[in-house]
Amino acid sequence: MTTTRFENTNTSVLKSLPGRILHSPVFGSVVALLVAIIIFSAMSPRFLAPANLSLILQQSVVVGILAVAQTLIILTAGIDLSIGAIAVLGTIVLAQAAAGIGPVGAMVIAMIVCVGLGALNGALVTVLRLPPFIVTLGTFTAIVAATRLLAGSETYQVTSPLLTFLGNTFKIGTFTTTYGVVVMLLVYAIMGYALTQTAWGRHVYAVGGNPNGALLSGVKTRRNMFSVYIVSGVIALIAAWAALGRISTADSNAYQNANLDTITAVVIGGTSLFGGRGGVLGTLIGTLIIGVLRSGLTLAGVDSLYQNIATGALVIVAVAVDQFTRRRTSR
Amino acid sequence: MDMTKPSSTAEATSEPHVMALQARGLIKRYGGVVAINGADFDLRQGEVLAVIGDNGAGKSTLIKTLAGAVIPDEGKIMMNGKDVHFRSTGDAKAHGIETVYQDLAVVPALDIASNLFLGRELRRPGIMGKVFRRLDMPAMRAEAARHLSELKIGIKSVNQAVETLSGGQRQGVAVSRAAAFGKGVIILDEPTAALGVRESGMVIELIRNIRDRGIPVVLISHDMPNVFDVADRIHVHRLGRRAAVVDPKERTMGEVVALMTGAEEPTEVEAAGGR
Numbered sequence: 113m114t115t116t117r118f119e120n121t122n123t124s125v126l127k128s129l130p131g132r133i134l135h136s137p138v139f140g141s142v143v144a145l146l147v148a149i150i151i152f153s154a155m156s157p158r159f160l161a162p163a164n165l166s167l168i169l170q171q172s173v174v175v176g177i178l179a180v181a182q183t184l185i186i187l188t189a190g191i192d193l194s195i196g197a198i199a200v201l202g203t204i205v206l207a208q209a210a211a212g213i214g215p216v217g218a219m220v221i222a223m224i225v226c227v228g229l230g231a232l233n234g235a236l237v238t239v240l241r242l243p244p245f246i247v248t249l250g251t252f253t254a255i256v257a258a259t260r261l262l263a264g265s266e267t268y269q270v271t272s273p274l275l276t277f278l279g280n281t282f283k284i285g286t287f288t289t290t291y292g293v294v295v296m297l298l299v300y301a302i303m304g305y306a307l308t309q310t311a312w313g314r315h316v317y318a319v320g321g322n323p324n325g326a327l328l329s330g331v332k333t334r335r336n337m338f339s340v341y342i343v344s345g346v347i348a349l350i351a352a353w354a355a356l357g358r359i360s361t362a363d364s365n366a367y368q369n370a371n372l373d374t375i376t377a378v379v380i381g382g383t384s385l386f387g388g389r390g391g392v393l394g395t396l397i398g399t400l401i402i403g404v405l406r407s408g409l410t411l412a413g414v415d416s417l418y419q420n421i422a423t424g425a426l427v428i429v430a431v432a433v434d435q436f437t438r439r440r441t442s443r
Numbered sequence: 444m445d446m447t448k449p450s451s452t453a454e455a456t457s458e459p460h461v462m463a464l465q466a467r468g469l470i471k472r473y474g475g476v477v478a479i480n481g482a483d484f485d486l487r488q489g490e491v492l493a494v495i496g497d498n499g500a501g502k503s504t505l506i507k508t509l510a511g512a513v514i515p516d517e518g519k520i521m522m523n524g525k526d527v528h529f530r531s532t533g534d535a536k537a538h539g540i541e542t543v544y545q546d547l548a549v550v551p552a553l554d555i556a557s558n559l560f561l562g563r564e565l566r567r568p569g570i571m572g573k574v575f576r577r578l579d580m581p582a583m584r585a586e587a588a589r590h591l592s593e594l595k596i597g598i599k600s601v602n603q604a605v606e607t608l609s610g611g612q613r614q615g616v617a618v619s620r621a622a623a624f625g626k627g628v629i630i631l632d633e634p635t636a637a638l639g640v641r642e643s644g645m646v647i648e649l650i651r652n653i654r655d656r657g658i659p660v661v662l663i664s665h666d667m668p669n670v671f672d673v674a675d676r677i678h679v680h681r682l683g684r685r686a687a688v689v690d691p692k693e694r695t696m697g698e699v700v701a702l703m704t705g706a707e708e709p710t711e712v713e714a715a716g717g718r
Contacts, residue, residue, distance in 0.1 A: 310576040311564035314557050318550045325548035328512075330533055330562030389552045 137382045137390065140433065141397040144380070148401060152408030159411055162287050172403040173278075173292040173358065174199070175373045176396065177351040179381075180303050181344035182374040183395045187307075188337050189320040189387025190237060190244035194252035195348055196371030198229045200364060201259045202352030206275055207268035207362035215272040223349050229255065230345020234338040252371070263364040270360045278357030292354040299350060303343075304392045316340060321388025369420075376423055377402055380430040401426075460487040462524065463659045464509060464540070464628050469518035471504055478504040480683035481518070485716055486628060491650060491660045493670040493691075496680030497703055503632070505680065506663055510542040510630055511535030522627065539627025543617045543634060551606035555598065556580065556587040558605050559620045590623040591615070594652050611642030615649065622653050629653060630661040635669055647673050667696045676717055679703050688717030 133139060153160045178195050185192045202222050209218035229251065236247040270276055278292035307313035315336045318326035327333045356362065381398030383390025402423060409419045466484035470477070479501040486492050496502040507513035509520065511529030520527050522538055529535045532542070549558050557564075565579040565586075566572035572579065587601040596615040598608070605613055614634055621629045631650065635643035643666065650660055650673050664670050670677060671691045679687045679702045687702055687709030694702075701707035712718060 305575075309578055311566070311578060312576065314553065314561065314564060314578070317553055318561055321550040321552050322548070324546065325544075325550060326561065328532060328542075328544055328548040330536065388550065 138394045141382050141394050145397055145401050148404045156411040166288050168403040168407045169293050170290055172399050173296045174351050174355045175370050176296045176399040177299050179374040179377040179395045179399050180299050180392055181347040182378050183383055183392050184340045186378050186383055187316050187320045188340055193248040194255055196367055197252050197255040198226055198348040199351040200367050201255055202226050202349050203355050203362040204259055204263045207270045210272050210275055215274040226349040227345035230341045234341025238334040238338045259364045268362040270356050275356050276360045278354045292357045300392050300396050317388050376427045379427055384434050463488045465521040467519055469508055469515045471515050477683055482684045486659050488659055490675040491654050491673050492676050492678055493662045493674035494678045500680045501683040502680040541621035541625030542630040543621050545633040547613055547617045549605045549617055554604055555601040555616055556584045559587040590619045594619050611638050611645055614646055618649050628659055632663045635666055687713035689713050
């Protein structure tokens with residue numbers, strides 16, 4: 113028998129440890145985060161104070177949790193414009209139902225609503241095969257309107273200790289933080305495990321990276337995609353719970369920027385908008401970059417509208433980098 | 444390795460060879476278009492059968508029916524003499540038929556081991572696998588490395604992402620996946636179409652290695668020199684059906700191309716499915 117040798121020329125750079133760090137997909141995001149922290153701590157002595165760092169984390173909780181769902185959907189080469197709206201509807205449902213039937217029943221009803229809307233998005237994308245962008249633009253518009261109709265012009269105060277539990281604080285040494293932060297980190301850990309260590313996670317990457325190939329390999333692509341939208345519904349409910357922990361008033365006008373912020377966090381975290389590439393670790397760093405940027409600019413006395421300009425510019429830079437690397441690696 | 448050819452008569456339709464995969468009278472229509480029109484197919488044990496035909500001759504529809512990706516309207520498919528019915532690619536896989544498609548079914552961002560086991564991942568034994576669904580990456584890596592080295596594909600690490608590989612290496616990964624799970628038949632659709640001359644030669648070598656391990660190979664290709672290099676027999680597809688099966692030792696490339704386009708008529712033996 114003769115031997116077949118496929119030459120291996122372009123992989124040596126991946127061998128060494130420095131090379132591996134340099135080529136790690138989250139390398140750029142980590143550098144950006146460190147640079148932002150260094151600049152802002154030089155500009156304001158209060159930036160690195162434990163109280164401020166704690167605040168940055170707490171302010172990142174809702175967007176941070178939702179960004180996990182956004183990561184999953186973007187990995188399947190989709191996008192979800194409605195996830196923030198689903199979470200806001202979740203807070204209203206939790207608050208109204210808690211007043212009527214108590215917090216546990218409210219949790220059940222809100223779960224049905226959030227998962228149901230995730231399933232609706234999922235069904236429209238996988239069964240009717242409509243583009244996720246259009247589907248979620250439609251459901252976003254409808255959900256925002258439905259939330260306003262449900263809430264009227266009122267806001268709802270929540271007093272249940274269960275529903276506001278994630279806002280409770282505890283101390284690690286001198287550092288104060290909330291259970292919401294812990295839950296956020298748990299959501300990242302669980303979904304990070306699911307994405308990297310289970311067949312389901314491999315299939316999410318396969319569905320986003322090469323849907324036809326995945327199907328031909330025997331992956332149940334539509335079932336996998338549908339499950340991602342279901343998981344997103346669950347995550348939206350957790351975000352709604354965390355939101356009531358931060359501010360115990362459910363307001364249909366809250367978190368209007370949350371959805372765009374999740375996409376920003378995912379993209380600057382190095383996950384490709386074309387699907388199949390990235391992960392939740394990058395998204396966590398992306399979430400922290402947004403938090404650091406907003407906090408630092410606030411401390412520097414910059415108007416919040418300028419902050420939006422800054423994050424908007426950041427997304428475009430991140431997408432440009434994504435495009436560029438994609439063009440270079442694809443042959 | 445060379446099989447002893449049976450002495451044949453002109454009406455030789457009796458089959459002294461063991462048939463790995465056969466089809467009789469396959470018909471598939473798409474609306475008013477007839478993609479395959481009463482096609483026959485015979486693949487013997489231990490051979491490389493090339494399938495050639497002009498664009499639109501229906502060879503890819505034929506191959507898809509054999510791979511379970513297309514369900515024929517009429518006709519029957521047999522494996523080792525027994526009737527089989529494929530309702531999906533999964534059914535065909537369960538019968539040991541593995542297909543490598545032209546646009547490779549690999550996922551660029553995933554590593555080689557994950558790609559090899561895509562859709563049939565191994566889980567850890569015990570609680571970690573059953574409850575936490577944890578993949579057994581060490582086992583998958585070890586097996587992937589073993590399969591690659593069995594086919595003598597010189598890839599250093601199965602941990603690297605497929606997108607870091609050259610076109611030929613990617614093809615090597617896709618082919619070894621088929622060889623790892625294809626216990627019955629391996630179908631390769633245009634495996635050299637996107638490759639340079641040197642890498643094409645490597646894939647042809649790979650096909651020989653697979654045949655020498657006793658697994659019959661169906662090779663769909665436009666590349667006549669490659670076909671003549673590796674094929675034991677050539678199935679010529681024309682106008683939705685099998686026009687002839689020829690022996691590459693008896694015919695020149697020019698004659699085979701003429702058969703393919705209809706410029707030349709096959710002999711009676713060839714038209715009846717060859718010797």
